Amino acid sequence: MTASRTMRMRTIAAASAAAVIALLAGCSSDGGGTGGTAAAGVDNAAAGDKVVIGFSGPAADHGWLGAINSAAIAEAKKYGDVELRVAEGTNDANLQISQVETFINDKVDVIVLLPTDGAALTEAAIKAMKAGIPVINVDREFSSTAAARVTILGDNYGMGVSAGTYICNKLAGQSDAVVAEIAGIDSLPLTQDRSRGFADALSDCGLKVNARVAADFTIAGGQAVTAQLLSANPKIDAIWNHDDDQGIGVLAAIDEAGRSEFFMVGGAGSLNAMKSIKAGDTVLEATVIYPSTQAADGIALARLLAQNKNMGDLASSGIPNRIVLNAPVVTKDNVDEYLPIGFAS
CATH class of the missing domain: 3.40.50.2300 (Response regulator)
Known part of the structure; x- marks a missing residue:
């Protein structure tokens, strides 16, 4: 694209x-x-x-x-x-x-x-x-x-595009940047559309998804797959997490691992995510609205x-x-x- x-x-x-x-x-x-x-x-x-x-x-x-x-x-x-x-x-x-x-x-x-x-x-x-x-x-x-x-x-596809475009702008010129994706339920068309939009937007700026896991839109699922992701990837520059509800677990896993070298973009627009973005107290610095x-x-x-x-x-x-x-x-x-x-x- x-x-x-x-x-x-x-x-x-x-x-x-x-x-x-x-x-x-x-x-x-x-x-x-x-x-x-x-x-x-x-x-x-x-x-x-x-x-x-x-x-x-x-x-x-x-x-x-x-x-x-x-x-x-x-x-x-x-x-x-x-x-x-x-x-x-x-x-x-x-x-x-x-x-x-x-x-x-x-x-x-x-x-x-x-x-x-x-x-x-x-x-x-x-x-x-x-x-x-x-x-x-x-x-x-x-x-x-x-x-x-x-x-x-x-706009599920548009969510991916928005997240990818934001990450592209933040990582401009870093062609070797490691980008990770934490999806929702992979069998759902909405998840597939989000991932497709994300990949297309990253491709526009010469980046790609280097590591990907899928959760289940739950806190427990987000925490479990993120722990696996972090263990398998000692260096990450940016993460897109599809869903702010599961993002509570994602942030918990990040905190437990003591990782902070990357920034994260969320998805959906939960109140707790927005408050965290405003406070600047976690790696989460943006989220994409899904109304x-x-x-x-x-x-x-x-x-x-x-x-x-x-x-x-x-x-x-x-x-x-x-x-x-x-x-x-x-x-x-x-x-x-x-x-x-x-x-x-």
């Missing part, structure tokens, strides 16, 4: 994020949810017809997923015309399928779904769509475009769809089919800007 292509992809992602921000701020249009004519003077934030939204997501077994759920609930509470029905979080695909079927039977207006497994939930989502209930797919993508009216994604607001954006879009409104500040009418959010880098210089959206690990 060339440097110019990398920059183009980051610009597109930033534009998509800006569009979502415009939506949440409210706007002037009253066209249909699948198209319509913009009309000046209509406030999307103003109360409209009551909207019943069904929301289902995985079990909140780590900080980012907990933040996803709480942000979605908080977003729904902003609107007096929204009734949010929240299914119990689960990592059982069959149970989540039954939750979607309950939403269909209850004839909710829109379903916002963060699937425990995108492929496994695809048919249930298609069933909802065929029943006339729009589905908003969050974070983990379905295997068919027919399964969702709107897809909202974090925990995706489901909240889904709630806001679900309301607009059900009320046949348009997304704000766009020339085109209706609601986009696909939104990919930006993956900015948080450093000591800009951490105060991002602290309000940091999630508790």
Whole structure:
């Protein structure tokens, strides 16, 4: 991948994020949810017809997923015309399928779904769509475009690009630098996308991943694989850790090993990571945002769809089919800007 292509992809992602921000701020249009004519003077934030939204997501077994759920609930509470029905979080695909079927039977207006497994939930989502209930797919993508009216994604590839670009800038001219990567669950497409973006960005500046381990997005997993990584590599210049939740274990292993010759970049944007970056008290000096607001954006879009409104500040009418959010880098210089959206690990 060339440097110019990398920059183009980051610009597109930033534009998509800006569009979502415009939506949440409210706007002037009253066209249909699948198209319509913009009309000046209509406030999307103003109360409209009551909207019943069904929301289902995985079990909140780590900080980012907990933040996803709480942000979605908080977003729904902003609107007096929204009734949010929240299914119990689960990592059982069959149970989540039954939750979607309950939403269909209850004839909710829109379903916002963060699937425990995108492929496994695809048919249930298609069933909802065929029943006339729009589905908003969050974070983990379905295997068919027919399964969702709107897809909202974090930019996993862009996370890798952002982390790699930051490391390239820090290690400029050091062609022999040793770069390590601590991934999440290797079988997940999101992990594969993050690693691919990271490798592409490093390649642009003549670097590569010299050592790589994969954890499981848990503190214990992060600590175990990092201990192995450090033992096998007596010299490291930079580390990218994909996930700030598992980063607690990563930093613990680094502390136990007494290593400090390198700097580290995290991923996701946890509150404890941002506070550490601000304090400058560990090797962690940056993290890449993976928005925990995706489901909240889904709630806001679900309301607009059900009320046949348009997304704000766009020339085109209706609601986009696909939104990919930006993956900015948080450093000591800009951490105060991002602290309000940091999630508790």
